[in-house]
Amino acid sequence: NAGVTQTPKFQVLKTGQSMTLQCAQDMNHNSMYWYRQDPGMGLRLIYYSASEGTTDKGEVPNGYNVSRLNKREFSLRLESAAPSQTSVYFCASSALTGIQNQPQHFGDGTRLSIL
Amino acid sequence: RKEVEQDPGPFNVPEGATVAFNCTYSNSASQSFFWYRQDCRKEPKLLMSVYSSGNEDGRFTAQLNRASQYISLLIRDSKLSDSATYLCAPSGSARQLTFGSGTQLTVLP
Numbered sequence: 001n002a003g004v005t006q007t008p009k010f011q012v013l014k015t016g017q018s019m020t021l022q023c024a025q026d027m028n029h030n031s032m033y034w035y036r037q038d039p040g041m042g043l044r045l046i047y048y049s050a051s052e053g054t055t056d057k058g059e060v061p062n063g064y065n066v067s068r069l070n071k072r073e074f075s076l077r078l079e080s081a082a083p084s085q086t087s088v089y090f091c092a093s094s095a096l097t098g099i100q101n102q103p104q105h106f107g108d109g110t111r112l113s114i115l
Numbered sequence: 116r117k118e119v120e121q122d123p124g125p126f127n128v129p130e131g132a133t134v135a136f137n138c139t140y141s142n143s144a145s146q147s148f149f150w151y152r153q154d155c156r157k158e159p160k161l162l163m164s165v166y167s168s169g170n171e172d173g174r175f176t177a178q179l180n181r182a183s184q185y186i187s188l189l190i191r192d193s194k195l196s197d198s199a200t201y202l203c204a205p206s207g208s209a210r211q212l213t214f215g216s217g218t219q220l221t222v223l224p
Binding site for chain 2: 033040045058059104105106108
């Protein structure tokens with residue numbers, strides 16, 4: 001089983017460039033998440049999607065947009081990359097919803113550097 | 116007070132030892148709780164879920180104390196392969212989804 005698949009695994013951007021991180025899950029999960037992880041900061045939620053067509057801001061949404069066009073895929077877009085967005089990005093999914101919410105499966109991560 | 120707090124460690128224990136970590140949380144409405152392990156430069160992996168007072172899975176036991184708002188993870192008979200960072204996370208609605216910063220465990224031969 002593939003689980004949660006993220007692409008790309010590594011990316012280097014220049015300040016001001018845009019890019020989209022792709023994420024797909026094959027477990028028919030409703031909930032999907034985007035996190036960033038920085039040294040000493042732990043995992044911080046960027047955006048959450050409870051189902052196709054719905055998204056909610058997390059703790060650190062500024063500078064990001066997301067799209068949940070179907071149940072499988074949840075993409076994260078950086079419109080104008082900034083050095084502060086250098087981080088490791090994890091996509092995750094879960095069969096849990098509502099107040100029982102937390103991710104169950106994570107992708108391998110995307111290591112993003114902004115120069 | 117942070118929403119989720121963990122002792123960062125590091126905890127260095129010999130093989131075969133018993134070790135316990137605590138995690139305190141501030142959202143009293145959280146109904147379920149999760150422990151994850153994360154190896155260096157890898158993704159987090161769900162280790163255990165706790166929905167009532169506790170849960171046990173082999174050498175791992177998670178306990179919940181709602182009155183004091185903390186969850187604990189006990190690892191018995193530590194193995195070298197248990198070396199990792201352990202993250203805790205209480206459940207919640209979208210804006211309440213928070214992870215602790217993690218506790219680093221190193222099991223020594």
